[in-house]
Amino acid sequence: MQTHKAKRVEIAIESVMESRLSDALIEAGVTGFTILPVLGGSGRSGRWSREGQVSRAGGMVSVVCIIRPEKLDDLLDAAFSVVDRHIGVVSVLDCEVLRAERF
């Protein structure tokens, strides 16, 4: 099966920032992304879990974008502008995709 090189970017970010990140991504020309829920985690600011939250402020989501390699820098700039002052982990992987015309 014919596949094509692409980048998979994963951004873990606080839920309250989700809509700002989505807007920034779309503005940067990202054609698609998928948002996964996050149950909990641990980092420099300690451990947390979704069931221990009264507040909308607490949760995080993980945003996954698959893009053409040449768009990577635009995406990272856009993501960084949102994540900069905020909690967030950004990682990039190499991958292959089917149906490249979709990206």
Place this chain on the structure above:
Amino acid sequence: MQTHKAKRVEIAIESVMESRLSDALIEAGVTGFTILPVLGGSGRSGRWSREGQVSRAGGMVSVVCIIRPEKLDDLLDAAFSVVDRHIGVVSVLDCEVLRAERF
């Protein structure tokens, strides 16, 4: 720690198609997969979010399979046969696994 080369295939697909995809994967000899919930996303057909759905038709899931490299083509054929006419993003990564006897 001893690790072994494998492929990690991720298929984002509409929830209504999930059981058809699972059946196709099992038929293609895939020994295991994990299904993650998806909260929302964006693509050529616009933005959507799980909380804005009355309909079972709306949601998506993400199916992750880790397989031996030599099984990749069978898996992609199986996945493609289901995804073909439908919404769906298929990506493939190289990875290493512990306990290769399980795959």
Place this chain on the structure above:
Amino acid sequence: MQTHKAKRVEIAIESVMESRLSDALIEAGVTGFTILPVLGGSGRSGRWSREGQVSRAGGMVSVVCIIRPEKLDDLLDAAFSVVDRHIGVVSVLDCEVLRAERF
């Protein structure tokens, strides 16, 4: 944008073992991880789905850790000590991260 090499380890494990895994990871010096919910899956022990569970015993979660490459072995040892007798799939990918000072 400046990125740095890192490893992305993904551990699918039964929910009941989650706190034991987290403790082991933190003890092994892992500075952060993110826990994703799992809806269902299939493996040698058959198919399962979260909506078919009365029992806390049934579900799984997926734990994702992004770490510096040199910490990989410690992490895998820690993960293996928990996963060993239990159900669990451990995979490792190469990735790049922004803001390496956080890891």
Place this chain on the structure above:
Amino acid sequence: MDGILALAADNLISPIILFFALGLAAAFARSDLSVPEAVAKGMSLYLLFAIGFKGGASVAAHGLDATLIMSLVAGAILSFLIPFVAFALLRVMTGLSVVDAAAVAGHYGSISIVTFVAASSVIASAGLDSEGYMVAVAAMMEAPAILSALWLIARFGGAGQGGMEPGLIREILLNGSIVLLVGSFLIGWITGQEGLDLIASFIVAPFQGVLCLFLLDMGLVAGRGLREARGVLRPPLFLFGVMMPLIGSMFGLAAGLLLGLSTGGVLLFMTLSASASYIAVPAAMRVALPEANPSIYLTLSLGVTFPFNLTLGIPIYLAIARTVTGG
């Protein structure tokens, strides 16, 4: 005419309509108000459970009307038939492709159970009664329209690989809503008044309150859908979304009169025929007709026809039903 207006005005300031409007308004204003998916699904299970059970208990109480079977048959026929009318209208009025027109048509043959519930509330507050087995008719009308839609595609072309996916028929007939509605109906019938007494304080007393919260969520969802799909809703489509329920209701009226139902029963038959599906049919369309554009059929059924029926449609149908049956 005055009566209709008064009734519509009365209906418009009922809490359930106002909560629907609140949801719409919150969505348009882009508030982050939202009902968790699990809670919304839980409320819809509750509503199906409650109306199914109450329908069954009412059949147990009033005895089995000889027209039950006839009503079921009539419901199935209407569900098969209405999509053809809708399809013809869509092809004439709007520029929709065959695939999209067939998909939309399928939705209008099927039903919206929440519209049915709202009509039942109106019946109750108008002091009328209705046949308990109308719940079973509602279940009966869910699926046949899907077959009509697929047949329309097969006949008039459009989707290359059109045709039935294996297992789809079983999935449609055994979809959760139908199973719960019919199952609760049967259990209500079997256990009768005694069963109803046991669980009345769960399914009768709090029903209207749950319905308010549920319609708040429906308003949010419909509003968000309309906001996303602004572009889709050109005037001819919008017009179709308002005309089609009125046309559908006439078929329901005919059926109800032929069957000799009570005023409430006629109203319910009109409402079922007038309403459009936004759960079972969209799911089936995604599987069988992925080429059809979901934002067209969801926007029409959920964004236009559902609010129309809820606010203006039901009072109109009630006025007609009353006039015609003299009830």
Place this chain on the structure above:
Amino acid sequence: MDGILALAADNLISPIILFFALGLAAAFARSDLSVPEAVAKGMSLYLLFAIGFKGGASVAAHGLDATLIMSLVAGAILSFLIPFVAFALLRVMTGLSVVDAAAVAGHYGSISIVTFVAASSVIASAGLDSEGYMVAVAAMMEAPAILSALWLIARFGGAGQGGMEPGLIREILLNGSIVLLVGSFLIGWITGQEGLDLIASFIVAPFQGVLCLFLLDMGLVAGRGLREARGVLRPPLFLFGVMMPLIGSMFGLAAGLLLGLSTGGVLLFMTLSASASYIAVPAAMRVALPEANPSIYLTLSLGVTFPFNLTLGIPIYLAIARTVTGG
């Protein structure tokens, strides 16, 4: 005998059993009907909250029976003891390995709170009464059986690294169900009738209705489990799943009589002893005994013993309890 049959028949057409059957049927027919995980968990919190509180309020009303402590001790002893009986039976009747037999045995020493609730409903509709503190006995019986199972492994070998994981004991004793049940019991006791009046329309009136929906979900889950695990359920295992509750109930009967409980209290003791855990014990087994096959113990306790107790077991135990206590 006639009495048992009439009672069983009566029990079989109660809404809660019929909704359980609906769930089973929907699962077997592979309907996609499902209750969201969060809603199912919410309902189980509600049930624990309600029965705990009502038990406590009843203790506050009727005064503290001198046998409370004795009943708790008896419960703990039964929970410790029954696994040994179950283990011996399993090793004789079935070909299960030591590990699997011990794991299954642990489930039968512990209890199913929903079975307890169903028995309480039967008591109420039979016009009987029971000791409020039986709720505390139920909580008491959850955990000891797990220790017996682990001891059986340690004694008869099987799992290489058998033995207690650190922290497991604390986890078992403080598992959410026990804490909520005991906590609500104590709060009901402290606040008494006044507290009950305050929240009765939440925990008394809608209780049966919630139980129906909850059992619908249990039926779905049990049915899906049975469908997946067909292969596991060989005749000797099935037989064990039906015999063991009957044997267990005899131990409960003995305890109830020795303690001089009311007819209702005896029935509850029999039911607790007869029922098998499908929440706390499976979780503990996954941690401590991952080598044991979960589809064996879950299928037996949830797929065989739970439906058996719900439909036939409880009427049998009630008939026996009535005969023996003359109640």
Place this chain on the structure above:
Amino acid sequence: MDGILALAADNLISPIILFFALGLAAAFARSDLSVPEAVAKGMSLYLLFAIGFKGGASVAAHGLDATLIMSLVAGAILSFLIPFVAFALLRVMTGLSVVDAAAVAGHYGSISIVTFVAASSVIASAGLDSEGYMVAVAAMMEAPAILSALWLIARFGGAGQGGMEPGLIREILLNGSIVLLVGSFLIGWITGQEGLDLIASFIVAPFQGVLCLFLLDMGLVAGRGLREARGVLRPPLFLFGVMMPLIGSMFGLAAGLLLGLSTGGVLLFMTLSASASYIAVPAAMRVALPEANPSIYLTLSLGVTFPFNLTLGIPIYLAIARTVTGG
């Protein structure tokens, strides 16, 4: 004084407080008891829906008091003002940075709707009455404090890029809680007694029971937060968390007296001023002031001030309100 103690003791053994305590205890003991996120959110929607609607219906019943507008204005002023008092106190008493002090201060100007609900329960069991529109005052007080916090940062420096994110104001004013509370209030007002009769068995009868379950969850969350954030809670901070509500309540008292409210109304104004936000304000702070440490403001508002108000604060405020108004 005796009166306060008796009242506090009485309050302390009410089911809602005891369930909160149960949650705290379970969290400290590291039980795995937990309420699913969706269920907790569903219950909070229910509480907002119910108190909003009841407030509106009460306004419809008692006619519109001339002081409604004045009360809204007073609420807004208090919400703007109290953060300045809190900020000064924090800078003097504790070593918090400007950013953290401003963030905490914002929380104390805003309100906790559950504390408001608990005070309403106390009013009802004390046989008092209150102005229905206090619900609208509560909604009014949610947001202004956030602006004060941001102004404090801008004025006293601290965060480099302080200042309003685009869209934040809209988000704050249209946050889900405010929209649902105000919307339900208006609908309750429009539909009046008739509307209330329709849904009373959903929003009145089961209210206290839902509140118990909800406070169980609040106890779990507060307890887990306190356990995680032990390190943060140094004595001066803890002291602030207890003193600030008392100080805040005095502002509320002044406002209530100036407006000439009933005893119940004065108590509610005191409670609103005394309570601290743990939903709307933390969310806004994460967006606008990510440099502020969430464990400080969440621990203070949810871990210290909320339990203080619930247990001791409200009885104190009630005693004062009664003495001063002679009610």
